[in-house]
Amino acid sequence: MGRVSRSPLSQRGQVEPFHVMELLKAANQRARTHGDVITMCAGQPSTPAPVAVRQAAARELSGDAPHGYTDAMGVAALRETIAAHYLSAYGIDVDPASVAITPGSSGAFTAIFLAAFDPGDVVLMTRPGYPAYRNTLQALGVRVVELDCGPEQRFQPTVEMLAEWTAQAGAPPAGLIVASPANPTGTLITDAELAAIATWCEENGVLLVSDEIYHGITFTEPASSAWQTSRSGVLVGSLSKYYSMTGWRIGWAVLPTPLVRTVELLLGNLHICAPALGQVAAVEAFGPEAKLELDGHVARYRVNRDHVLARLPELGVRTWAPADGAFYAYADISHLTRDSTAWCREVLDETGVAITPGVDFAPHRPGVDSPLDGSRWFRLSVAGATADVDEAMTRLATFVARTAP
Ligand SMILES: Cc1ncc(COP(=O)(O)O)c(C=O)c1O
Incomplete structure (x- = not known):
């Protein structure tokens, strides 16, 4: 042969x-x-990383804790801390069961994309925008459509653009990714526009993936969260930016109920869990010090x-x-x-x-x-x-x- x-x-x-x-x-x-x-x-x-986090990590390391695999969705203390953070920072009541701890937000994106989109589905994002969304989605066979968002739009999408795209395509996309503040531009979507986008996505059956990993680093007003308007989308957070813990590789997703179990199964298979030591120490990143x-x-x-x-x-x-x-x-x-x-x-x-x-x-x-x-x-x-x-x-x-x- x-x-x-x-x-x-x-x-x-x-x-x-x-x-x-x-x-x-x-x-x-x-x-x-x-x-x-x-x-x-x-x-x-x-x-x-903040001093309190490094001290917590040092304490952990001087003890006998094995730091083995954690639950696929992360350690309970960190999930609860992050849920409490949403209440204090945004006034949103988040169930810790809907919080998934991931290896950086990058780990969250892969699991969310796999859980929510099939090959051939269309997902919208901005141009300019964060490249790993596009590259990861494309590797999964998802069709990425970039919406030109220039200086006139302050580099962010609007509901009018989404409606116009949908009218031309004849059907809404499967998903939309927004980031506010954004990379590379640092611009915010205004509270009113984000609320309008979240409502439009819910009404049109579009999964909104709201990348909120730069929250905390704002110079004008604090950034609002998509869940302040609609809980049908996914929020993505990370310790990499405001929390100054980039290489610790800890991020998270706040998931709407229909996605929780699928994301849990995917995370267990893709990564098993996020780094254990960092998860335990990261609780301190949310403290006043x-x-x-x-x-x-x-x-x-x-x-x-x-x-x-x-x-x-x-x-x-x-x-x-x-x-x-x-x-x-x-x-x-x-x-x-x-x-x-x-x-x-x-x-x-x-x-x-x-x-x-x-x-x-x-x-x-x-x-x-x-x-x-x-x-x-x-x-x-x-x-x-x-x-x-x-x-x-x-x-x-x-x-x-x-x-x-
Ligand atoms: C907009 C945006 N999303 C996600 C990420 C991924 O960050 P990490 O995996 O470290 O949480 C980055 C990194 O630069 C980013 O700029």
């Missing part, structure tokens, strides 16, 4: 790279040989955001996202390049400043001439020390003055 030749790779596994990870790798490589790297590409705090410390970080992000937005004109930038929260600045650099990947690489090589090309968030589409094309934008994270953020802006301004076309 002849050899059967089959590619060892699946088609659905051929996802876009997460460009920020490539940049981070290059920045880490440079850091080993040069002493000048300022990393502004990664979407993570530059600070450790941690809050004081974490709110201090938010105050610094705000100062850094103000510095960066005020200095963007030094790069000749005229258009940027008016970040209400998160820790990013997303800016139009179309006067400097139409290839943000090459430009960001050059910036790293020439200045030691690592920033992220916009193509992560709005991939270049050959033949489509869009002002939102990510090849014309870049994102920088303002989560570092204020002195580093200022130094990075000075280096960028010098680089642009030397190289601008």
Whole structure:
């Protein structure tokens, strides 16, 4: 019998790279040989977990607890703490049984997408938007439709856009993902608009996945939660951003009743559980001592955001996202390049400043001439020390003055 030749790779596994990870790798490589790297590409705090969390982890480790597998949905104490957090922060009564603890919010997204969407289903998200939604959904065979959300919409979707899309398609999508504050833009969906979106989704049988992982990092008003309007959607949270515990890999989902059991079974099979030590220690992240410390970080992000937005004109930038929260600045650099990947690489090589090309968030589409094309934008994270953020802006301004076309 002849050899059967089959590619060892699946088609659905051929996802876009997460460009920020490539940049981070290059920045880490440079850091080993040069002493000048300022990393502004990664979407993570530059600070450790709150002291109370680290103390709790140290106490745990000095005892005899085995830290073996936990329940697939997580340890009861953390699920209860998170449920209580929804009551105090948003006035929402959440049953701990509907809270699933996951390996980062990334673990929640995979389980939710698998539980709720079949291959061929349509899910809407924004362009620009967080790339892992698109790439994970596509790997699962789900059709992702990106809605152009530019400066006029403050980079966020509206009910009118959803209704218009549905009228044109002839049927509503299976799902909609929103993030407020968003990555890469940091913009918020207003309370009224989020309420209108949640109501529209419930009325049209659309699963709303509300990514609320940047809650706590807002500079104007606190972000509202989709469950303040409708409990038919899913809320996603994480310890990675406000709570400064990115590498601990703990996130969560708050699930509508019909999804709970399916998500539990999927989580048990996909991950068994989220890291046990972190789950136990994470309870302290919601205490008053941690809050004081974490709110201090938010105050610094705000100062850094103000510095960066005020200095963007030094790069000749005229258009940027008016970040209400998160820790990013997303800016139009179309006067400097139409290839943000090459430009960001050059910036790293020439200045030691690592920033992220916009193509992560709005991939270049050959033949489509869009002002939102990510090849014309870049994102920088303002989560570092204020002195580093200022130094990075000075280096960028010098680089642009030397190289601008
Ligand atoms: C909008 C958004 N959602 C989800 C994630 C995933 O975060 P994690 O898995 O660390 O909770 C990120 C990470 O940057 C993000 O920006």
